[in-house]
Structure formats: C-alpha cells, structure tokens
Amino acid sequence: MPDNVTSLFRSTAAHSPSMAALTRESDGAGPVDFCIPCNPYFPTPAMFEEMAARLRDIITYYPSSADTITAELCGLLQLPPQCVAMGNGSTELITWIDHLLVRESLAVPVPTFGRWTDQPMETGKRVDMFPLQESSGFALDLAQYAEFIRARGTRVAVICNPNNPDGGFLHKHAVVQFMDAMADLDLVVIDESFLEFADAENEPSVVQEAMLRPNVIVLRSLGKNFGLHGIRFGYLVANPALAGRVRSMLPKWNLNSFAEHVVFMLKEHGAEYAQSLHQVRRDRMDMSGQLSSLPGLTVYPSQGNFLFVRLPVGAEGTVVRDRLLTEHRILVRECGNKIGSSSRFLRLVVRPQVDVRRLVTGLEQVLYGTSRRGAAVPEQATGTAYSSGTAAVDRLVTQTNGAGTRGLAQAAGAGMPLPAASSAPAVGPGGGMPVPAAAGLPQPEPQPVPQEGRLSFPSLRPASGSSRGLRRGHPSGGRPEEWPERCRVGVTPCTESPQRSFFARFRRVPATRTP
Numbered sequence: 001m002p003d004n005v006t007s008l009f010r011s012t013a014a015h016s017p018s019m020a021a022l023t024r025e026s027d028g029a030g031p032v033d034f035c036i037p038c039n040p041y042f043p044t045p046a047m048f049e050e051m052a053a054r055l056r057d058i059i060t061y062y063p064s065s066a067d068t069i070t071a072e073l074c075g076l077l078q079l080p081p082q083c084v085a086m087g088n089g090s091t092e093l094i095t096w097i098d099h100l101l102v103r104e105s106l107a108v109p110v111p112t113f114g115r116w117t118d119q120p121m122e123t124g125k126r127v128d129m130f131p132l133q134e135s136s137g138f139a140l141d142l143a144q145y146a147e148f149i150r151a152r153g154t155r156v157a158v159i160c161n162p163n164n165p166d167g168g169f170l171h172k173h174a175v176v177q178f179m180d181a182m183a184d185l186d187l188v189v190i191d192e193s194f195l196e197f198a199d200a201e202n203e204p205s206v207v208q209e210a211m212l213r214p215n216v217i218v219l220r221s222l223g224k225n226f227g228l229h230g231i232r233f234g235y236l237v238a239n240p241a242l243a244g245r246v247r248s249m250l251p252k253w254n255l256n257s258f259a260e261h262v263v264f265m266l267k268e269h270g271a272e273y274a275q276s277l278h279q280v281r282r283d284r285m286d287m288s289g290q291l292s293s294l295p296g297l298t299v300y301p302s303q304g305n306f307l308f309v310r311l312p313v314g315a316e317g318t319v320v321r322d323r324l325l326t327e328h329r330i331l332v333r334e335c336g337n338k339i340g341s342s343s344r345f346l347r348l349v350v351r352p353q354v355d356v357r358r359l360v361t362g363l364e365q366v367l368y369g370t371s372r373r374g375a376a377v378p379e380q381a382t383g384t385a386y387s388s389g390t391a392a393v394d395r396l397v398t399q400t401n402g403a404g405t406r407g408l409a410q411a412a413g414a415g416m417p418l419p420a421a422s423s424a425p426a427v428g429p430g431g432g433m434p435v436p437a438a439a440g441l442p443q444p445e446p447q448p449v450p451q452e453g454r455l456s457f458p459s460l461r462p463a464s465g466s467s468r469g470l471r472r473g474h475p476s477g478g479r480p481e482e483w484p485e486r487c488r489v490g491v492t493p494c495t496e497s498p499q500r501s502f503f504a505r506f507r508r509v510p511a512t513r514t515p
Contacts, residue, residue: 107145206218
C-alpha cells in the first residue's frame, strides 16, 4: 500500500479515516481491517447474497417509517415500542441526548468512545473526565467514579459497558447499584454498544431496569454486532416519557431501506447470529493468547470484540500503525488521539485466526526489526512528522474548565492566555488527569470509598432533599400501575414474558473451546 495513504490520518480528529477513503488512495483494494469493531461473521454469505439480489428494490424505494421498523425490532427484542427510539447510528442518538437532556455538565470515564467527550464539548457543556488508571488495567471503580461525580456536581453520568477502547466490563448488579445511587442526577446513560460480545455474565444488560427508572437511558448498537457499520442503525431504551422525548425529535424517515431490510430478515437468522457471537468470543481468547506471546506487548482483558494493547517501550504508535498499513496492508487503531490514552496503545479488532496470524507476523517485523526497514522507530521525531498524543488536548480541556471547543476558540481568537484551572479538586481520583473545579457549584466533602470498591448507598446517597431515588418509571414518580395510560402500555419487563427476546434467546452460547 503506498506511503501517501498515511497522510489521511493527519486530518482526522478522534477517529480513523474511513475504509472508503483508504481504498480510494490505494490501488483499489482495502487493507485487512483490525480497526473497525464489527462482527466479521454476520451477516452470513447467504444473507449478503439475498440482499444483493434485492439491491435494486432496496435502494430505489423509500423505507417504511421509523415507527414501523422500530415495532419490528421491538417484536424481536420483546421490548415495548414506547420505551425504544431507533436512530441513524448510535452517534445520532448521542447527539440528541446531548441537545435535549444534557443541560450543563456531563461526566465520563476516559479513555472512551470519542463522541461522549466531543459532542457535549461542541455544544459548550462542561465535560468532567474521570481518568481510568493504567496501573489498574483501566478498570472503572464505580465507587470512586460516583464520589468524583458528587465532588464535581455533575448532572449527567455516562458509563460504557464494555468500555471502548479497553473492553473493561462491569457486572449488572454493580451497574444497577450505580444507577440507583445516581437517581437524583438529570440523566444516567449506560452505553451497551458492545455488550453482545460479552460472556462474563449470562444476562448483563440493564435495559429492563432502565425502563423502570426516571432518569436512565441504555444505548445499544446494531451495526457492530450485526457486522453492518455502513447501514447506521442503533437504538436506545428508556422510560416511556424519556424515550418519547428523544423519539419526537427524530425525522420520520431517519432509518434507511437497508436498515429496514436487515431488521425484517433477522427473525429467520437467529441461529447464525448466535454462532457468530460464539465464534467472536473464541477468536478473542485465541487472539489474546497470540498477542500476549509477543515480547513487551501488554494485552488487557476485554469483553468487547477488540483488544487494547500497550506497545513495548520505545515503540511509537503512529509509526507502528503507518508501517503496518504501508508494508503489510493491515489497518489498526492507534489510540493517541483518544483523551486519556496515548500513542503507546493500539485497539485491535477481533478477527479470524488467519488474519490474526498475518497481524502477528506484521507486528513481529515492525517491532523487532525482522524486515528491511528494521525495528520500529523509538522516537516520534524520527518517524512520522505529526503527533497524536493527548497531553496537549488534556491540558487545554483542563484550562478551559471543560468549556468545550467554544472555550478554546474564544481563548485563541482573543489572543489571550488560557485561564488556569481551579485548585479543587486538583487531580482526579488516583492522581490522574487534572480536573478543574466547577465554578459556582458546591463542592461537598468526599465520602469514604467503600471497601473492595463496592457502592454503598449511605456514602453515595442522592443529594440532600432529593426524593427521586425512590421513584421508578415515569418522571412524575409513582409505580408503573399509576402511570398515565399512554405510558403504561406494554411496559411489563420481558423477564415476565413466556417468550424470550431475540437477543436473550441467542446471545448466551457457551464460550468454552471445543477440541
């Protein structure tokens, strides 16, 4: 692959260039993709053939309304349509969540999916970033995170489970405890975009619990687990009033005909979908073992369909990425432009074993010098001429008190020095990235962290005077049977239904390896 394709990375911010862009700049054949995190085994070849046979009709005519497509999806999921809003990808839903429900501030652990930091910053919100510590394997301690939220006075909290890029996983009971402890916040978002690939727990999703709480949204992706990023479809689950507020803002035809076709064909392909998830989990275990055998390479535990790895000392991520692409036609995700990460880290998507062998061979040649160009360049200055580290970004976000890109633009346009961060709290829990104090907001005394990282309701109780922690379901409070009729229809949790949902029936396949 020609060297000039690496120039495409210079113009990207929080994401890699598209596969279409890379293909246009090469000889027409794209690289082996270890960057885009989607299911490589679904749809099946037969399903692609079926879609190809109907291509003319699919792209010629308007799709059905979003309500029709959502109703079909809800039939598969055994969810009430009143509690679901489908979007043109999860990023559309994140955008509307920000515009409609985030008033002043949002807390999110970092590193994580870039839109959870970028989107609210673009609209001038304060983003309180809770740094995940490399020393603890980037594991999220929910008790410390809750304490951080209280100290900052944040009004919206986000958790990604599993987290992107590290694949960190939180058990359901811990997430539910966190949701209840944060019941007085404006909003709690649980992003489960990669949860279908997890096998650490039988039923880890909190969608049922979200429907019965006034301030919780669960975000789910379809493109990732169905292997169809290009279709752009995802959905959220929430209390009927909360889901309805988002749904009322979405265009009538915000979903395309490909999305409709796939949703309506899913009920015939549950077995193939289950097998694809099973294979991804097996591949994740095999791939982790192969990568762990490389000297100096650290592989972190993951429940996603990707692995987060730290390169050996002296290896610079952009150099490794560019050489894998130009010398071996392998595309990887270098994570230097993720806030809270650095260019020593790569996110590598789980792929079939034949591709993994090619990746391992490429890494061996680039990292350890068994190729004509020698070992990976240890210093950035002697490699690519651009940087994707995050130290400068982190410092600027801190100095503008999380005011977002508007604050950066205003400071730069006025030619004035950026304001210094407030002194309290000086650093995040564990001594991580500096986090400025919220001007004008009360700073309560931090409560002691419960033993073994468990949440404690006395120490993480809602703010004094709030009774929202006792409410369930409708934002006005009360039990589901007391909701207005329009909000009560079909909200019975699917655990009480004799028929299991599409995902519940097919996601739990034993992950043990067969001889």
